[in-house]
Every structure is written in structure tokens, then in C-alpha cells.
Amino acid sequence: MSQDLMFLTETVISGLMAGVMYSLVALGFVLIFKASGVFNFAQGVMCLFAALTLVGLMETFDLPGWVAVILTVAVMAGVAWIIEWAVLRHLVNQDPIILFMATIGLAYVLEGVGDLVWGSDVKVLNLGIPQGAWDWGLDNLNLYVEKLEIVAAVTAGLLVAVLAIFFQKTRVGRALRAVADDHQAALSVGISLRSIWVIVWTVAGIVALVAGVMWGSKSGVQFSLSLIALKALPVLILGGFTSVPGAIIGGLIIGVGEKLAEVYVGPFVGGAIENWFAYMLALAFLLFRPQGLFGEKIIERV
Amino acid sequence: MARQPIGDVLLKADNISLSFGGVKALSNISFDVREHELAAIIGPNGAGKSSMLNVINGFYHPQQGQITFKGQTRSRMKVHQAAVQGIARTFQNIALFKGMSVLDNLMTGRNLKMHSTMLEQAVYWGRARREELEHRGKVEEIIDFLNLESVRKTPVGRLPYGIQKRVELGRALAAEPSLLLLDEPMAGMNLEEKEDMCRFVLDVNEEFGTTIVLIEHDMGVVMDISDRVTVLDYGRLLAVGTPDEVRNNQEVIDAYLGVAND
Numbered sequence: 001m002s003q004d005l006m007f008l009t010e011t012v013i014s015g016l017m018a019g020v021m022y023s024l025v026a027l028g029f030v031l032i033f034k035a036s037g038v039f040n041f042a043q044g045v046m047c048l049f050a051a052l053t054l055v056g057l058m059e060t061f062d063l064p065g066w067v068a069v070i071l072t073v074a075v076m077a078g079v080a081w082i083i084e085w086a087v088l089r090h091l092v093n094q095d096p097i098i099l100f101m102a103t104i105g106l107a108y109v110l111e112g113v114g115d116l117v118w119g120s121d122v123k124v125l126n127l128g129i130p131q132g133a134w135d136w137g138l139d140n141l142n143l144y145v146e147k148l149e150i151v152a153a154v155t156a157g158l159l160v161a162v163l164a165i166f167f168q169k170t171r172v173g174r175a176l177r178a179v180a181d182d183h184q185a186a187l188s189v190g191i192s193l194r195s196i197w198v199i200v201w202t203v204a205g206i207v208a209l210v211a212g213v214m215w216g217s218k219s220g221v222q223f224s225l226s227l228i229a230l231k232a233l234p235v236l237i238l239g240g241f242t243s244v245p246g247a248i249i250g251g252l253i254i255g256v257g258e259k260l261a262e263v264y265v266g267p268f269v270g271g272a273i274e275n276w277f278a279y280m281l282a283l284a285f286l287l288f289r290p291q292g293l294f295g296e297k298i299i300e301r302v
Numbered sequence: 303m304a305r306q307p308i309g310d311v312l313l314k315a316d317n318i319s320l321s322f323g324g325v326k327a328l329s330n331i332s333f334d335v336r337e338h339e340l341a342a343i344i345g346p347n348g349a350g351k352s353s354m355l356n357v358i359n360g361f362y363h364p365q366q367g368q369i370t371f372k373g374q375t376r377s378r379m380k381v382h383q384a385a386v387q388g389i390a391r392t393f394q395n396i397a398l399f400k401g402m403s404v405l406d407n408l409m410t411g412r413n414l415k416m417h418s419t420m421l422e423q424a425v426y427w428g429r430a431r432r433e434e435l436e437h438r439g440k441v442e443e444i445i446d447f448l449n450l451e452s453v454r455k456t457p458v459g460r461l462p463y464g465i466q467k468r469v470e471l472g473r474a475l476a477a478e479p480s481l482l483l484l485d486e487p488m489a490g491m492n493l494e495e496k497e498d499m500c501r502f503v504l505d506v507n508e509e510f511g512t513t514i515v516l517i518e519h520d521m522g523v524v525m526d527i528s529d530r531v532t533v534l535d536y537g538r539l540l541a542v543g544t545p546d547e548v549r550n551n552q553e554v555i556d557a558y559l560g561v562a563n564d
Contacts, residue, residue, distance in 0.1 A: 185393065186399075
């Protein structure tokens with residue numbers, strides 16, 4: 001393999017890995033949007049909050065990682081229940097924009113509570129995920145891949161597989177899809193909207209925890225973690241707001257796209273393409289294919 | 303199979319009044335439905351038929367009056383609890399889960415009959431798997447019953463209107479309800495589809511002994527298949543009786559044909 005080809009491979013792989021990290025965040029948005037039609041502005045902060053809680057529990061009570069993870073899942077379920085009780089149930093049948101505004105408020109509350117309980121200093125998250133680069137020697141050429149990113153990719157794969165089975169094969173999964181399709185009909189077969197909302201926010205909280213762990217292990221647990229939500233937006237626009245595979249593939253396309261653009265186009269325009277490439281791509285999609293790659297086409301009958 | 307004889311009162315509506323703002327949708331409506339009966343509610347457009355169904359179903363809470371179902375007078379209940387008590391329904395404008403297959407739509411009807419925990423379902427193991435298969439069997443029976451075999455795996459959004467109506471009936475049946483509410487099951491159908499649907503409704507009543515309350519516009523259909531008919535007009539109760547009694551009731555004739563005022 002030539003040097004150039006090797007370099008291209010390495011760029012693509014690192015792009016794919018970065019893409020997986022974006023997908024993890026986007027997944028949380030898709031779950032909530034699918035089941036309740038709410039664009040959850042607080043998803044990024046939920047990642048931060050989950051990671052903060054995890055680190056906080058490990059540091060404060062000196063717990064082993066797996067115990068802390070289980071406790072954090074329980075905390076996220078509690079948060080979901082409180083959100084339903086304090087916010088969602090009072091806003092049934094309101095316009096999506098009102099629910100969206102409510103989630104902005106939610107984002108600030110969660111952020112504040114996180115700060116208040118666990119403090120605002122940067123924390124190191126060490127769950128025992130291998131760090132450093134994995135060096136794959138081949139014909140005297142070296143391929144470097146971050147170990148953390150491999151773990152993230154495998155985890156994301158598992159998560160998506162479990163979610164797919166959950167949605168397709170189980171009673172609760174079916175109820176979730178039913179609620180997403182038609183509230184009235186769901187009620188008529190005895191599905192309680194409220195319990196479905198608690199479940200869906202809990203699942204989104206677990207996904208946020210996974211994303212928070214991966215990003216937190218990479219760059220420390222700090223406020224900026226909540227801003228990864230901004231990277232998830234173009235992923236959603238690309239993949240479609242309602243598609244789980246869309247979130248994954250959208251993430252991968254953006255990950256690879258921005259790495260390739262940075263390496264091959266960057267030198268001609270003075271670099272830093274990585275920072276805005278995703279948004280340009282999203283803009284192009286909004287113009288030509290607003291429903292995204294896998295989203296449902298919006299047809300409104302008048 | 304012989305039809306089960308009509309039994310005791312299953313559902314009783316007492317002096318139901320319902321208004322939206324200043325609009326009176328229902329005023330002082332009382333009637334009852336007996337076990338294994340096929341009861342119809344008819345009336346011109348805007349008579350309050352669907353409102354009545356929504357009251358029975360718990361979607362609307364009447365300002366006055368009460369509903370007694372299976373001997374229990376209902377206080378204000380949560381909407382999804384009607385299904386828990388054994389009331390299933392279809393909608394005037396089809397309300398199916400359009401992205402899901404026929405099979406999955408019917409499986410949602412079994413929702414309340416499945417009891418495995420979230421954890422079991424998450425790993426799809428043991429009880430969750432057994433339950434899924436068992437209920438799948440029941441759903442397949444209903445699919446056979448309604449001749450839906452050929453579209454079992456098709457997303458319902460792609461099916462023609464008449465078939466979608468049938469799937470909706472199937473979803474309601476999957477819950478094995480003790481009371482089945484049908485909101486204009488034959489609306490918008492051609493003659494052949496109407497005949498099919500009539501057949502299915504009668505079969506459900508005969509074979510499963512299900513009590514049915516049916517709203518229908520088509521007088522011919524109603525008179526043919528129902529045991530008793532309740533007639534509403536402008537939210538008032540006009541008449542209750544057998545099809546023959548109702549057919550000969552002067553007030554009903556006036557409401558349907560109009561009265562000469564001179």
C-alpha cells in the first residue's frame with residue numbers, strides 16, 4: 001500500500017470514528033423526537049449531566065466504575081420521571097414550539113443542578129477505557145487509530161443493535177412506535193402516554209450517558225461537553241430527525257466528510273474547515289432535501 | 303354457531319350532557335346497551351353520535367350524567383383506562399399506526415395482555431419471548447378471520463382505504479374487548495366493501511359474542527344488522543327501539559326527511 005493510500009485510509013478511519021461520536025449524541029435527539037415530536041434542546045446538557053453524575057459518584061463515594069454506571073442510569077430514570085411530572089404532563093397538546101421552549105428551560109435547570117451538586121471544575125473521567133493510539137504495523141507503514149474511538153464505535157454498534165431489537169420486537173418498543181404514529185389511537189388500545197414518555201426520556205438519558213462517557217473520557221468532563229449537541233444538529237439534518245439509522249449514517253458522513261475536507265481542501269483555503277464543514281453540508285441539505293436522507297417526507301394536506 | 307342470547311345491561315348512560323363552550327353537543331341522553339347486543343346510534347350530521355362514543359370511551363368527560371359499565375359507575379378516569387376495562391374502538395377517520403405493519407398494528411391491541419417486565423423485554427428472553435409468540439398466535443387467528451393474510455407484513459399506510467378500515471377493526475378485536483365501539487365502519491366504502499364489513503361485524507358479534515355499539519350513516523345497513531337503534535338529533539335523544547319501531551317513528555322520519563312547516 002502506498003504512503004498516500006495509507007494516509008487516506010487513516011483519514012477515513014479517524015473520520016468514521018469521530019462520526020460515531022457525533023451519532024451517539026444525535027441518537028438521543030432522534031429517540032425523543034420520534035416518540036413525542038419534541039426537539040429536545042437539553043440533550044447536550046443531559047450528556048454533561050450524566051457524565052458529571054458518573055464522575056461525581058465515583059469520586060465522592062469512591063465507587064467502582066460499574067456500580068457508578070448503574071447508579072447513574074437510575075439517576076437518569078429519575079430525571080426522566082421528574083421531567084414528565086414537572087414539565088411534559090402540563091404541556092400535552094401544545095404546539096411543538098412551546099415544548100421546544102420548555103426544553104431550553106430544562107437545559108438551564110439541568111446545567112445549574114449539575115454545577116450545584118458536583119461543582120464546575122473540569123473532571124477527569126477514568127472508567128478504564130483504554131487510552132492512546134493503537135498502532136497497526138503493515139508493510140513498514142503505520143496505521144494509527146485511537147483506542148478510545150474503537151471502543152466508542154463498538155459501543156455505538158451494540159447500542160444501536162439493542163435499540164433496534166427493543167423497538168422492533170418488544171411490547172414497549174411497539175408502544176413507543178405507536179405513540180409516535182398516533183396519540184389517539186395509542187390511547188384507545190390502552191397505552192398510557194405518560195409512562196411512554198418516562199420510558200423514552202429514560203432511554204434518551206442512557207444514550208446521553210454513553211455519549212457523555214465517550215466524550216468525557218476524550219476531553220474531560222466540563223461545561224463544553226454540552227456543546228457537542230451543536231455538532232449533532234447537522235447530523236440530524238443529514239440523517240433525518242426521525243430515523244435511527246439516519247443518525248448513525250449522518251454522523252459517519254459528517255465525520256468522514258470533515259476530516260477529508262480538512263486534509264485535502266483545507267490547505268487551499270487556510271485550514272479550519274473542520275469547524276464549519278458540517279454546517280455547510282447541513283445548509284445544502286436544507287436547501288435540496290429538507291427531510292434528510294432517511295427522514296419522513298413532510299406532506300401536509302390542506 | 304348459534305348467536306348468544308342478549309343478556310343483562312352492560313353499559314348504561316344516564317342523563318349525559320356535554321358541551322364545548324356554548325355549543326351543546328349532547329343533552330340529557332340516556333340509553334343502555336345489553337350484553338351480546340348489536341346496538342346502533344344513528345342521526346344526521348352533527349347529531350352528537352361521535353361525541354357519545356367519545357364519552358363512552360372516556361375521551362370526553364360529560365359535564366353532567368354518568369356512565370355505568372359492567373355495573374360500575376365511572377368517576378373521572380384516565381383516557382387509556384377505557385381499554386383496561388375492556389372497551390375497544392375504531393375511529394371515523396382511520397387512526398392506525400401508519401408506519402407499522404398490519405401484524406404490529408394488531409399486536410398493539412394485545413398490549414394490555416402482555417406482562418413481561420422491561421428488563422426481560424430488553425434482552426428478549428424467557429417470558430418476553432414466550433409471550434410474544436403466544437400473542438402472535440392469537441393475532442394470526444384474527445388475521446385469518448378478517449382475511450388479511452396477504453397483507454400481514456405490509457405497512458398499513460400503503461394499504462387501500464377499505465383494507466385499512468378492516469385492520470383497524472382487527473386491532474380492536476385483538477384486545478378481546480367486552481365492548482366494541484365502531485365509529486362509521488362503512489363510511490366511504492363502495493357497496494362490495496360495505497357488504498364485507500357488515501359480514502365481519504355480524505360474525506364478530508356471533509362468533510365472539512362481542513357487544514357492539516355502532517355508529518353509521520347508512521340507514522339501510524343499520525336497519526339490517528342491529529338489534530336496537532338509538533336515534534340522536536342535535537344532541538337530543540329522539541328515539542330508542544328496534545329497527546322497525548324506529549323506522550315508523552314520526553319524529554325520526556321528520557328528522558331525516560324534513561318537516562313541511564306550512
